[in-house]
Amino acid sequence: MRKQKRVVRIGSVEIGGELPVAVQSMTKTKTADIANTVKQIHRLERAGCELIRCAVVNRDDVAALKKIKKSVTIPLIADIHFDYRLALGAINAGVDKIRINPGNIGERWKIEEIIRSAKGNDIPIRVGVNSGSLPKKVLSRYAHPTVGAIVDSVESAISVFEDNNFTQLVISAKGVDVRETVEVYQMLHKQFSFPLHIGITEAGLPLMGAVKSAVGLGIILHGGIGDTLRVSLTADPVQEVVVAYVILGALGIRTRGPILISCPMCGRCEVDMEHIARVVDKRLKKYSQFIKVAVMGCVVNGPGEAREADFGIACGKGVGAVFARGKEIKRVKENKLVEALFEVIDENTDNR
Numbered sequence: 246m247r248k249q250k251r252v253v254r255i256g257s258v259e260i261g262g263e264l265p266v267a268v269q270s271m272t273k274t275k276t277a278d279i280a281n282t283v284k285q286i287h288r289l290e291r292a293g294c295e296l297i298r299c300a301v302v303n304r305d306d307v308a309a310l311k312k313i314k315k316s317v318t319i320p321l322i323a324d325i326h327f328d329y330r331l332a333l334g335a336i337n338a339g340v341d342k343i344r345i346n347p348g349n350i351g352e353r354w355k356i357e358e359i360i361r362s363a364k365g366n367d368i369p370i371r372v373g374v375n376s377g378s379l380p381k382k383v384l385s386r387y388a389h390p391t392v393g394a395i396v397d398s399v400e401s402a403i404s405v406f407e408d409n410n411f412t413q414l415v416i417s418a419k420g421v422d423v424r425e426t427v428e429v430y431q432m433l434h435k436q437f438s439f440p441l442h443i444g445i446t447e448a449g450l451p452l453m454g455a456v457k458s459a460v461g462l463g464i465i466l467h468g469g470i471g472d473t474l475r476v477s478l479t480a481d482p483v484q485e486v487v488v489a490y491v492i493l494g495a496l497g498i499r500t501r502g503p504i505l506i507s508c509p510m511c512g513r514c515e516v517d518m519e520h521i522a523r524v525v526d527k528r529l530k531k532y533s534q535f536i537k538v539a540v541m542g543c544v545v546n547g548p549g550e551a552r553e554a555d556f557g558i559a560c561g562k563g564v565g566a567v568f569a570r571g572k573e574i575k576r577v578k579e580n581k582l583v584e585a586l587f588e589v590i591d592e593n594t595d596n597r
């Protein structure tokens with residue numbers, strides 16, 4: 246069951262409570278490269294990204310934030326490490342939230358300066374703890390950065406915010422691997438009422454990263470945990486957003502756009518299924534409405550699966566059947582199947 250968290254507002258987006266899990270990504274451009282950063286954010290917005298984070302590593306990045314903020318509509322988050330002055334600069338530039346890792350910001354007074362400034366500008370802060378940068382005093386109690394050490398680090402970081410009556414907090418904490426990260430989030434969920442940003446930090450190239458994220462985030466989300474999420478991939482950030490929605494859709498938490506169901510193929514298949522599925526998948530990307538489309542390779546499971554979907558095709562030898570809302574609509578030659586499928590989709594939806 247989804248346990249309710251406090252509601253935190255990040256610009257125009259609220260998270261926590263019973264609100265939907267918000268999809269986040271991070272730009273991969275140099276933030277000071279305003280034109281390309283804005284371009285990337287616009288592409289991410291179109292893909293369904295709802296919160297965007299930019300790395301702020303120097304004063305040029307801070308200076309760019311104001312212009313970036315004016316050019317985008319989704320809330321802008323500044324990601325800061327090490328230098329508290331960059332956080333203060335980002336807040337003054339008008340960002341909607343900042344993310345800091347207290348473990349590398351240093352002395353308490355620096356964190357308190359950031360808290361004061363965020364309070365004055367009415368923006369939230371995400372405390373993002375990483376197993377690789379735990380405070381020395383916590384590490385001295387544990388031999389390794391264990392799950393307990395990570396959760397202790399979060400507790401100690403949060404105490405500074407609580408002492409300063411700052412409640413607009415979001416928490417994240419990541420371990421070294423998927424299992425550890427899952428355990429950390431399960432503990433954080435029990436212990437804190439602040440919304441949780443979830444992600445699997447050890448990403449990877451798209452296939453590996455998507456699988457690891459699906460495993461880790463799948464377990465976390467299925468436990469009712471998580472208020473914002475980012476899928477981290479060594480790839481175009483648009484792919485992060487696509488994978489995030491696939492994970493949320495597979496769990497029935499959120500959907501965006503069509504879902505393609507395609508059979509895995511076997512010796513009964515008489516058509517080039519992979520090609521057909523790829524063509525259908527590509528064409529479906531232009532559609533925004535949530536519909537289930539099935540592309541099946543033969544008459545064994547094909548008609549059944551195609552009927553269960555909103556629309557579908559079941560292929561035979563040189564010929565195939567087109568289905569809509571559970572009924573067979575027509576039979577057409579193999580080379581006309583995809584066209585016939587999209588005609589039926591267009592006739593029955595107000596997509597695009």
Ligand code: SF4
Pocket residue numbers: 508509510511512513514541542543544545546547
């Ligand atoms: S739908 Fe037919 S071709 Fe596709 S995997 Fe199932 S049995 Fe094989």
